[in-house]
Amino acid sequence: MPPPPTPDFRQLFEKSPDAYLVVAPDADFPIIAVSDAYLRATQTTREGILGRPLFEVFPDNPTDANATGARNLRASLERALATRAPDTMAVQKYDIRRPEAEGGGFEERYWSPVNTPVLSAEGEVRYLLHRVKDVTDFIHLSRHRDAEREHLATLQSRNVEMAGKLMRQGQELQSTHEERRKAVRERDASLTLASEAREETARQREWLHTVFMQAPTGIAIFQGPRHTIKLANPQVCRLWGRRPEQVLGKPLFEALPEAVGQGFEELLNGVLATGKPYVGRELPARLARLDGGRLEDVYFDFVYEPLRDAQGRVEAVIAVASDVTERVRSRQRKEALAEERLRAAQERLRLATEALELGTWEMDVTTGALVWDGRMRLLFGLPADAPVDYPLFLSRIHPEERERVDRLVQQALAPGGTGAFSADYRIIPLAGAEERWVYSQGSTHADASGRPIRFLGTVLDITERKRTADELTRSAAILQAILQAIPDALYVGDATGIKLANAPALEMLGFASLEELNQNIATLGERLRNQSIEDGHRLTPEEEPFMRASHGQAVTQEVRSRHLLSGRDVVVRCAAAPVRIGDDILGAVAVNTDITERKRIEEELRQTAQFRERLLGIVSHDLRNPLNAILLSVNALMHSECAVPRHLKAARRIALSAERMERMVSDLLDFTRGRLGGGIPISSRPANLRSLCQQVQEELEVGHPQRDLRLSIRGERFQGVWDADRLVQLLGNLGKNALDYSPGDSPVDFVLRDEGARVCVEVHNAGPPIPADLLPHIFEPFRRATDQGHPTSGLGLGLFIVQQIARAHGGRVEVRSSAAEGTTFTVWLPRSAPGS
Template sequence: MTTVAEFIERNREQLIERYTRELGPWESSRGLGPSELTDSFPEFLSMLVAISRQGHRNDPSKTRSRLEGKHISQRVRLGFNQEEVTDEYVLMGRLISGLWEGLPLEQQPTLEDTRLLFEELQGAMDQVIVSFSGYSQEDRQREKLFLNRLNALASEVMGDGEHFIPLHERLGALVEVVREAMRAQGAALLLVAADGRTLLPTMYTGQWNVRTETEPVPLDGSSFVARLAASEEPLELPDAAGAGHEVSEGVRLSGLHSLLGVRLWPHGKLLGVLYLGVADIRPFEPQARRYLETLVEYLSGIIQKALLLQQLRQANERLARSETFHRLATAAISDAIWEWNLQTDIVTWSGGVEKLFGHMREQLGGHVSGWYDHIHPEDRERVVHGIHETIARGGQRWRDEYRFLHRDGGYVHVTDHGLVERDASGRAVRMVGAMQDITASKAASEALRVSEERLRLAVRAAELGTWDFYPVTGILRWDERCKALFELPLMPEVTYEGFMAALQPEDRERAHAAVQWALQPDSGGEYDIEFRPLRQKGRPERWVRAIGRALFEGGRAVRFIGTAQDISERKHQQQESQKRAEFAEQLIGIVSHDLRNPLNAITLSVAALLRQEELGERQAKGLARISAATERATRLIRDLLDFTRARLGGGIPIERKPLDVHSLCRQVVEEVRLAHPDREVEVVWSGEGTGEWDGDRLAQVITNLVNNALAYSPPGTPVHVETRGMDGAVLLSVHNAGSPIPPELLPRLFEPMTRGRPGGDAASRSIGLGLFIVANIVHAHGGTIEVHSEEVTGTTFTVRLPRRASTPSGM
């Protein structure tokens, strides 16, 4: 039987060609070049060949993760959606399996060989789904925006061969793009000195608009900058202000605190370091660290390329007329240098061609056709035509980008620059150039170079811990910050039972129910809950908020990922605010209750004085004003007491007795008329008006609604009051003309301390508790209250009162 590996190797070019051709008509593929369409497919084929031959004995997980991450990130940046990227792997499987489809069974791969192939393809598709679930459209657009800005600046620095802007004139703008992308307040760039032992302060932007380091920084020191240069991963400094000699005095006194930095490391060689500063003290989320790595890697390529081209330009300008040009250019440029004798078509190469592409100089040396043969077939015609056209048109400089064959069989992306030398008659006699491997920098511009963990955890807030739960296996993984929130030891894994045991007993059942619901397909997978970890001795109570999302396959939750955040300070503030509010309400109740006694004494005294016959007119008027003011104060105190009962006492108490609402309404309206002799109040009634209610409380409702109608209606317009008996209930409505209640006020009209529209009788208005108390009295009777207010029809309050209390269930 033939193996999958043999089928792939015999048909590699055919597979690549068919893959590119079938991908071309897709919506997101339009306008893309062949290299962008093919992406990492050749490398993926090589990995499948290795798996077919070796199975999983050599564990290709790192290779697979790199290829999948590279491919998915490139597709995200080009605008592909999840379905399109998944369909790519379906297309790969169809093209490969089509190689033996229709062949006799004995000529086809074994079942185990085929199974390994499709396991890899399925795993890649699973990775696509996980990646897209944690990477938003906003992330893609934001990244594309800043990479495009870097590209634009890079084009200015690189120029078109003859027109360019020196790197130092654009270096500040390049660093500023990184600072803006990271939303930092300051950015610093230090580059390696020529001696390779120190870092030179080079560029500072934002709040660090002057050098924070005034002297070169030794690479063998213990400073934050030196540690950055030696670290393969981004480093953080929580608070620069208290970091002592780890940072310079300029950083400590700048007002910026938390630092995040990464080294510039193109092609495995230190170029410099870049670090950012933010004003607050906080950790940086994994997404920010990944994003900084991507931006700085891309920036590294731009700077290195600009420096190399700058060196090449300087060398070309100095040595254009010298036979030593080739030797000095080779010293200035560490990449592959070539010299083409245009008279004999013989090409010679520097030792860099072996370092970059694995080819011995003798293998590529000789006739120029050997060079052409190593250019990717899809790029060859364009490149060859372009270089010969430059020579034929009398040009001096040539530049192009293309794919060049590596010794391992794959293609790498290169940028190639050449300078044409002519004799006195203008005839081209030779061409010297430099070829640079830009595969890494090109991948950085098209991909995020992130792992699965960084892609899927697009967290919604700062200072978060992250967790990852596999419901099928029961494995629960927490990062160090998440464990710190629960004060658990930094062990590799935490069980679900251990998580539950770390909660206060009162919160465990509720937290468990929330997890189980999120793992149900009907829940949508969303999870958002607050709970309390166990209180450690001598420590205050803490609160944690957990937010997560479950991922499903075939209706079963296979993964549950999320974040955890300490919200103790916010909860404590809420509790303190609640205590203050309750104290204020209790104080209002106490004060209003104690004020009733002196007010009652004033009322009785005034009434006794008014009965005296010898009072003069002036004295009588004065006593009448005292009586009116005392009555108003009594009403305010009554409202405050009712408000306190409603908010603290479980509602306004009522005492039901047989009552005729029609009679009560006529009586209350008559009392209101006496207080407003200049206004007309109409009363109509119909139907049966008897039932069981609290008469005093309903009198408050009627009085308040009628007084409100009089206060907020134009003088000379009537107020209409109607009571109407219905089956099981009585309706009370109060209507007035005039300007409507503002729409924005209607939703909170029955809340405490809320008043109606501006205007009305200021003397009759209260402190804004009237409608709140009315609503509570109506609700205490099991009734409802509604308001309808328009310019044309006026304002109507409608109260529905059940005739009797509802019967409790079960009786």
């Protein structure tokens, strides 16, 4: 059987019967998806709202001075974004703009919204899902009910008045039988009218009761001072854990005795007494909803709304409630987990501090008081109960170190200073003790105004490290100078370890220091296991040249292995010889020369010409011919008289894909020419760089109409002799790169400057900075600033081609990038390209 078709989730979302809107978690909440039900409810079109800020599409009614819908919705979205949990809003009045075809203006609407964050696997908010229910009819029905009640009361009052009037007329007209019959007829008519009004009111009541009972949220009506339950729909009965027959007609706190003393009675009494509604969010309650009547801790969002009689007196309270227990418990679990992680981190820090024998200190910057742990007091020779302050600390530092340490501390504490402290210094020894060296580092913590208030850090005893370093420095200074002057890797050793090694040797063997190398000497053979000679034979540890020399045999051999530090495959020429005194072998000396590059160049020179010709032929002929055929066919289809709209849409998509592929093929050709053919060829002629910048700006604006592209001109002379097409390609690549790697609401700036003998173009964007480790490699082929969060579809050759075009014109391109300034690419061009 064939596999089931993959569902089209976007179509399922758009055809959902509920009204949904998806916005991005940005400051303006741009709209990125919408269901058909939402479009119908708001009388909008998908084309008219997608990509636009939410509150630009749905502003408050400008004619309603009391409108708060937009403000309340923004606050709810920000809460959902901050808490990463759904946020349910109370019923909101939020008028909707009426289409111009229907008269324009705004139409009164009421909504019940819920805003839900959609999280990534890392727990970050990717989208916000806005679901609403149009409750306008429900609100209007409630108002209609109140109006009907007032109308009924008016009719009843009029009936009483009419009855009295008829009685007076009957007494005055007793002598006239016909007039008495007329009075009777008028009375009967009045009574009939009252009966019809009562029937209509009963029908309205029955319809409203049906709406209440079918509502998706819990609704109940509590009447009188005992809060008798006059209405409870199925949803609220489920929230209470009761059946309707268990609660209807009973006082609330008799039906739910466990709710007594939890504050709900005071809230209901307050609404009855003041007539002011009460809105509660995530209020806790204990209800007997579990098996056996066991109490359960739950949380509710609810509204207590006063219900008034015909005279405006509060006779009951309407309660609308929803269960948010799971949302609250989820947040509580996250908070508990965060606290547990914090406690675990603090315990790990304590254990690490003890294991490293670190002393810790903390300083109150405002008073100068210090707090030292036991290790600090031991190092500085202070008893456990002795008070400590900054002057005492300075007094325990060796006089030759004191001024320097104090200066570094003050620099760290100065406003606008470094905020960090790091120093090694001597401390005055206790009586009879030897001099001690310590290393201390710390950092400041500031208040809201930026003023340092706390200064804390650690101290480590480095006496032994200092002594060892001094001894090694004195004993090996001359020999180390000789070793370091040798460019090849040289090391000397015996059966106990490596005695001498220069920097190239340490780097080749994969160690930071001679000490580290000797600490791992036992595993060095294991790490060298993958060495082999030219014919592919893998060397055993005994066949390794240094080991053979240690046994008395001089060896010179080319070895292929994996570089232990970088992990790259290398070819090394190993020359090893034994160190002898008489007939005794004391050890061995080895000189290793990395000849990988030489070998690579030899092989590359042999293959370059053949590879270049094959690659250029494939790219220029075998790839471009099918693309040209596709573009010609698609253009013919798009201009065909028999093409239908849905075919045209598909044809445009094919055309765009083919054009993108053609650009990629062109980039690949330029890369091949630049890397293998000695540079990108140019054809220079007189051109105006200002016109070229304006052309690129216009082309980019066509493809990105929603983005802000700005061109600044500084100077007058921008005429030169260049390849105009190549410069358009250069500027276009930089512009597209700036658009791809910057926020949609930030501008992209082109700055053109006249600098005399040369001109300069800067392309700036305010996006995230290029990582510092990638910045030196940004112009290498197949490199990007980052592969995350940017829907790029090229080969990663754009900036490489930019650099090649600049060099072909005798110019250069540079980049600077930081979080504070954004990213700026700068291109310098001489007035005339070489050879023009």
